[in-house]
Amino acid sequence: MEKPLILVTNDDGITAPGLRMLITIMKKIGDVVVVAPDSPQSGMGHAITLDTALFSKKMRIDLDNDDIDEYSCSGTPADCVKLALQELLPKKPDICVSGINHGANSSINVIYSGTMSAAIEAGIEGIPAIGFSLCDYNWDADFTHAQDFIATIVTQALENGIPKRTVLNVNIPKLEKKDIKGIKICRQAKANWKEKFDKRTNPMGKDYYWLTGEFELLDKGEDTDEWALANGYISVVPTQFDLTAHHVIQELNTWSL
Amino acid sequence: MEKPLILVTNDDGITAPGLRMLITIMKKIGDVVVVAPDSPQSGMGHAITLDTALFSKKMRIDLDNDDIDEYSCSGTPADCVKLALQELLPKKPDICVSGINHGANSSINVIYSGTMSAAIEAGIEGIPAIGFSLCDYNWDADFTHAQDFIATIVTQALENGIPKRTVLNVNIPKLEKKDIKGIKICRQAKANWKEKFDKRTNPMGKDYYWLTGEFELLDKGEDTDEWALANGYISVVPTQFDLTAHHVIQELNTWSL
Numbered sequence: 001m002e003k004p005l006i007l008v009t010n011d012d013g014i015t016a017p018g019l020r021m022l023i024t025i026m027k028k029i030g031d032v033v034v035v036a037p038d039s040p041q042s043g044m045g046h047a048i049t050l051d052t053a054l055f056s057k058k059m060r061i062d063l064d065n066d067d068i069d070e071y072s073c074s075g076t077p078a079d080c081v082k083l084a085l086q087e088l089l090p091k092k093p094d095i096c097v098s099g100i101n102h103g104a105n106s107s108i109n110v111i112y113s114g115t116m117s118a119a120i121e122a123g124i125e126g127i128p129a130i131g132f133s134l135c136d137y138n139w140d141a142d143f144t145h146a147q148d149f150i151a152t153i154v155t156q157a158l159e160n161g162i163p164k165r166t167v168l169n170v171n172i173p174k175l176e177k178k179d180i181k182g183i184k185i186c187r188q189a190k191a192n193w194k195e196k197f198d199k200r201t202n203p204m205g206k207d208y209y210w211l212t213g214e215f216e217l218l219d220k221g222e223d224t225d226e227w228a229l230a231n232g233y234i235s236v237v238p239t240q241f242d243l244t245a246h247h248v249i250q251e252l253n254t255w256s257l
Numbered sequence: 258m259e260k261p262l263i264l265v266t267n268d269d270g271i272t273a274p275g276l277r278m279l280i281t282i283m284k285k286i287g288d289v290v291v292v293a294p295d296s297p298q299s300g301m302g303h304a305i306t307l308d309t310a311l312f313s314k315k316m317r318i319d320l321d322n323d324d325i326d327e328y329s330c331s332g333t334p335a336d337c338v339k340l341a342l343q344e345l346l347p348k349k350p351d352i353c354v355s356g357i358n359h360g361a362n363s364s365i366n367v368i369y370s371g372t373m374s375a376a377i378e379a380g381i382e383g384i385p386a387i388g389f390s391l392c393d394y395n396w397d398a399d400f401t402h403a404q405d406f407i408a409t410i411v412t413q414a415l416e417n418g419i420p421k422r423t424v425l426n427v428n429i430p431k432l433e434k435k436d437i438k439g440i441k442i443c444r445q446a447k448a449n450w451k452e453k454f455d456k457r458t459n460p461m462g463k464d465y466y467w468l469t470g471e472f473e474l475l476d477k478g479e480d481t482d483e484w485a486l487a488n489g490y491i492s493v494v495p496t497q498f499d500l501t502a503h504h505v506i507q508e509l510n511t512w513s514l
Contacts, residue, residue: 197344
């Protein structure tokens with residue numbers, strides 16, 4: 001059987017340790033092509049580049065991977081996927097994997113996530129896609145415990161196919177491998193960020209703000225990604241890009257419009 | 258009765274004609290505070306600023322509006338809303354309106370939309386919110402025909418309340434007022450962009466790409482926003498930020514994980 005073609009991308013940039021680990025895992029499963037941002041793009045949401053041109057460069061990052069094609073791209077994660085599919089890949093990939101993100105993309109964070117925007121962009125284009133994130137913001141985070149789980153999820157996705165117009169949002173708890181209890185299919189927990197701006201004044205007397213905040217879980221369900229992660233499971237949330245709140249259409253039809 | 262406090266924002270920047278028109282309409286309904294990006298932010302999706310500080314400046318753009326507070330912000334549309342709610346507004350607003358965008362945000366465009374990301378950010382924070390877009394990319398677009406319809410939708414939203422964890426995505430066709438047939442509650446049409454990159458070489462011999470594309474409607478339904486707009490209606494899509502594809506959870510539970 002022909003090996004599957006796997007597009008690997010991320011939002012932390014082409015040199016990020018999480019991406020390098022994902023490449024290593026994917027090379028055991030299929031033929032890998034990497035198209036990733038040339039600089040960190042965290043918090044980029046589903047941004048795309050409309051006002052400037054995109055540059056792309058063929059790269060060689062490490063000797064272990066001189067057998068695969070790697071490209072950096074000056075754009076956002078969504079741009080990387082668009083450029084990969086239209087210009088850089090030899091054919092349509094069998095799957096697109098994004099990550100491994102340095103930091104959680106569970107619950108409401110999916111909205112802000114560059115990692116997931118790359119996966120969603122692939123999903124919009126009809127490519128099976130999965131975003132992987134580790135609940136550890138550290139650049140030196142240990143990803144080794146995640147390897148087998150990621151391989152299993154990708155293999156299952158290739159075997160079963162991901163349901164149409166859905167991409168998977170996978171989050172991995174910061175635990176040792178022996179403490180991970182398994183993989184759980186979940187829904188996105190209701191949560192938000194309680195923002196606090198740290199207001200400062202620069203040497204020229206001009207005020208500026210740093211965004212900080214505390215995560216606030218508003219959901220006691222035991223079927224959520226946050227519950228799974230807090231209880232030692234890897235969470236998998238099927239994520240869609242039809243944002244219609246179909247269940248409220250009837251109510252809105254009672255308005256006097 | 259006290260007048261409602263209305264937060265007005267957008268993604269085209271604080272000087273955009275669409276924003277100025279929205280301010281004019283909102284001033285007849287309530288007390289207005291404007292917090293908008295200091296530069297155009299189209300296609301920013303739900304980006305937020307994590308790596309740099311935000312600057313904000315109290316502005317006076319035109320003499321007609323010297324009775325309201327206006328602030329520009331160096332960040333994205335989502336940043337503007339966060340900063341407005343935490344730092345700039347005197348109290349929690351009764352509603353947040355974003356736009357009027359120069360260009361459509363119907364169907365899949367909602368994913369890339371800075372206009373809608375501002376509305377969604379407000380929605381996440383529990384504020385009723387609506388994004389308005391005109392299907393005309395022209396900076397000199399004529400917004401006058403939209404005025405009464407926008408006033409009606411905002412007034413109805415204030416009277417009835419927008420269903421929880423939902424924001425409204427309103428698109429207005431490029432038509433004369435007499436040709437607009439009414440307002441329709443819709444679902445997001447299935448569609449995507451058939452991208453094409455325009456590849457060029459710069460004077461230094463380096464390749465670069467401009468993103469172009471054609472909109473591809475994949476949906477024949479007559480209950481969609483694209484159908485409504487093509488048939489002379491203003492479309493209103495209730496939009497949610499729970500991205501879970503609840504209907505596929507059962508299928509994923511059959512995987513060998």
